[in-house]
Amino acid sequence: MSAPAHRVLLIVGGGIAAYKSLDLARRLRARGVEVRAILTKNGAEFVTPLSLSTLTGNPVGRDLFSLTEESEIGHIRLAREADCIVVAPATADFLARMAQGRADDLATACILAASRAPLVAPAMNPMMWLNEATRANVALLKSRGVGVIEPDAGDMACGEEGVGRLADLDEIESRVMAELRRSRRLSGFDALVTSGPTRERLDSVRYVSNGSSGLQGYEIAHALAGASARTRLVSGPVSLSPPAGVETTSVTTAQEMLDACLTPPVPRVAVCAAAVSDWRPRDFVAGKMEKSAGLSLEMEQTPDILARLSEGRAGRPELVVGFAVEDGIGAAGVRRAREKLTAKGCDWILLNDISAAGSDENEVVLVSGDGEEVWGRGSKRDVAARLVDRVGGYFGV
Ligand code: C5P
Numbered sequence: 001m002s003a004p005a006h007r008v009l010l011i012v013g014g015g016i017a018a019y020k021s022l023d024l025a026r027r028l029r030a031r032g033v034e035v036r037a038i039l040t041k042n043g044a045e046f047v048t049p050l051s052l053s054t055l056t057g058n059p060v061g062r063d064l065f066s067l068t069e070e071s072e073i074g075h076i077r078l079a080r081e082a083d084c085i086v087v088a089p090a091t092a093d094f095l096a097r098m099a100q101g102r103a104d105d106l107a108t109a110c111i112l113a114a115s116r117a118p119l120v121a122p123a124m125n126p127m128m129w130l131n132e133a134t135r136a137n138v139a140l141l142k143s144r145g146v147g148v149i150e151p152d153a154g155d156m157a158c159g160e161e162g163v164g165r166l167a168d169l170d171e172i173e174s175r176v177m178a179e180l181r182r183s184r185r186l187s188g189f190d191a192l193v194t195s196g197p198t199r200e201r202l203d204s205v206r207y208v209s210n211g212s213s214g215l216q217g218y219e220i221a222h223a224l225a226g227a228s229a230r231t232r233l234v235s236g237p238v239s240l241s242p243p244a245g246v247e248t249t250s251v252t253t254a255q256e257m258l259d260a261c262l263t264p265p266v267p268r269v270a271v272c273a274a275a276v277s278d279w280r281p282r283d284f285v286a287g288k289m290e291k292s293a294g295l296s297l298e299m300e301q302t303p304d305i306l307a308r309l310s311e312g313r314a315g316r317p318e319l320v321v322g323f324a325v326e327d328g329i330g331a332a333g334v335r336r337a338r339e340k341l342t343a344k345g346c347d348w349i350l351l352n353d354i355s356a357a358g359s360d361e362n363e364v365v366l367v368s369g370d371g372e373e374v375w376g377r378g379s380k381r382d383v384a385a386r387l388v389d390r391v392g393g394y395f396g397v
Contacts, residue, residue, distance in 0.1 A: 003187075005034045006180040009082035011107045012052065014042020016157040017089040017123040017166035022047060024088055025055045027173050033180065036078060037061065038107045040094070064106040075106055079114040083183040086176050087111075088149075089123035089166050092134050098146070099137040115244035116226060117145035119179060121172050124151075126162025145381055149175050185392045186229035192267040192317070193221040194305060196236035198254045200280030202297070203289040210275040211357055214238030216323075217273030219384035221246045224269075227388050232267070234260040236274060254280065254302035261305055269391055270317040272306040272346075275325070275357075310345035319394055320346040321387070329353050329365050337367040350387070356380075366390070 008028055012021045025035045037052045038061040049060040061078060079085070087094060087107070094107075098120070103109040111118055120141065128134060129151060142148055149172055152165040166172075195217020199207040214235060221233040222243035233248045234257055242248035251257045254276045261270070279299040306322040324340050326333035329351050337351040349367045356362040362383045366373040375386055 003184070005032055006083045006184070007034045007036065007081055008176060008180070009078060009085045009110065010035055010037045010056070011085065011087040011090075011110070011118075012037060012039050012043040012047065013087060013089050013091045013094045013107075014040055014045055015089040015091050015123050015166075016046060018043050018046035020166055020169060021088050022051055022055050024086075024169055024172060025052065027169065028176065029055070029057065031173075031177065033176075034058075036082070038078075038110065040105060040107050042091070042093075061106050061110075064104075064109055075109045076113050078106075079110040082114065082116070084176055084179040085111065085114055085116065085118035086121065086172070086179075087118055088121035088172055090120040092122075092124045092128045092131070092137075095120065095122060095134065095137045095141065099140045116183070117147065119147040119149060119172075119175055121149040121167050122151050122164075123166035124164050125156060125158055126160055126164040129162070129164040143379075147175065147179070182227060182389075184228045185397055186224060186227040186388070186395075189224075189229040189269060189395075190265050190267040191221075191224045191229040191231045192261060192270040192309075193217050193224065193231065193233045194235075194257060194261060194272045194274035194276075195221070195233060196238040197275045198236045198257055198277045198302070199252050200254065200277045200302065201252075201284055202281045203285040204287055206289070208277055208279060208281065208299075210277055212236070212238070212275035213358060214240055214274075215360065216356070216362060216380045216383065217271070218243055219380045220271050220273060220387060221248075223381075223384040223388040224271075224391075227392065229269070234274075236276075254305065258303045258305045258308060261309060266315055267317050268395070269319045269321070270309050271321045271387070272309065273323050274305070276305060277302055304344065306346055307344045310347075319348070319391065321348045321350065321391075322346045324349050324351045324367075325354050325357070326351060327354050329363060334365060334367060334372055337365070341367055341369075350383075 028035050035056040036058050037056050053060045103112045149167045153163045154165045196214030197210040197212040199209045201207045218240050225231040225245040231246045233246050249260045282298040282300045310320045324337040337349045341349045351365040362380050363377040364375040
């Protein structure tokens with residue numbers, strides 16, 4: 001049985017470039033993509049619902065409160081069923097409303113309800129594009145993972161010249177197709193991610209732990225799910241919301257994290273991004289330990305989850321990835337990461353600098369049996385996207 005067609009949700013905003021969205025819909029359909037469209041109120045000033053529904057072969061969504069539309073499609077389903085959401089053209093006003101998280105029409109409500117970040121193809125007057133407010137909105141949207149298909153320079157319909165023309169349709173089409181390929185790349189894969197710190201209790205109120213926001217692991221789980229992997233995230237205590245579409249198990253101790261990781265099924269890919277506490281107090285004291293109990297504590301090692309997951313060949317994930325946080329990612333850091341790779345028996349180590357803790361950015365070197373790959377500095381989201389891309393490459397998908 002062939003895979004179901006990819007689905008695109010095309011949102012047509014109100015600008016003179018809206019007529020080009022008709023051609024975009026036609027091109028995508030010609031590639032076997034199922035296109036559903038939403039026409040904003042202003043978009044309907046430029047193209048008709050009839051042209052859009054004829055070219056998409058589907059009814060056009062227009063009204064958040066239309067009973068028929070809600071019962072037949074529903075804005076949540078419309079958003080979730082799309083493998084890619086693309087706003088073309090995206091006006092300055094639409095970008096501003098997205099940046100604010102508005103949900104007062106069908107288009108913005110779908111974007112807010114989606115688990116994937118959309119692509120936007122802005123088109124507007126050059127002064128509007130250069131306006132500080134628009135710049136700030138675009139920067140904010142990019143930081144949230146929205147893919148911005150930069151507008152082109154040239155003559156504008158309004159008679160002015162500058163940057164603001166809708167990007168070439170070839171470019172928009174290829175960005176949408178790339179997004180569609182990515183969206184199902186790991187379909188059928190089971191993936192496991194550990195993230196956050198663990199806490200090892202000393203008494204009823206005190207614990208030993210590591211500083212870790214958990215952000216990198218959450219971004220990785222989000223990116224794996226975004227590529228359609230069935231993703232389980234085993235997380236220590238963090239203050240992040242579970243990523244959409246990810247089965248998240250909250251744990252406290254290293255032992256609980258290990259137990260959760262060993263729960264079937266064995267994943268095809270496991271990524272251990274957790275900052276597991278290396279030691280735990282040998283004894284747990286119920287209640288509150290007296291200060292007079294002294295300052296020495298007997299500690300023992302916690303189970304090494306990464307090493308356990310890497311054990312053996314059969315019944316083990318096909319690809320096990322660990323992290324090594326080192327004081328510097330130069331030659332000495334690489335050497336230590338390589339020692340860790342051997343000691344733990346995992347397949348890849350992502351070496352990163354200690355400064356990444358508590359930051360939204362990370363600088364990574366991938367260390368594997370094949371050598372080293374320097375990834376450079378990027379947001380934790382970028383690192384996650386790159387890792388998922390490499391995982392796809394490893395499995396040849
Ligand atoms: O030995 P070290 O803590 O530097 O190794 C880091 C890597 O090992 C990380 O991938 C971390 O998630 C994993 N780890 C683990 N269980 C432990 C200690 C570390 O999974 N008890």
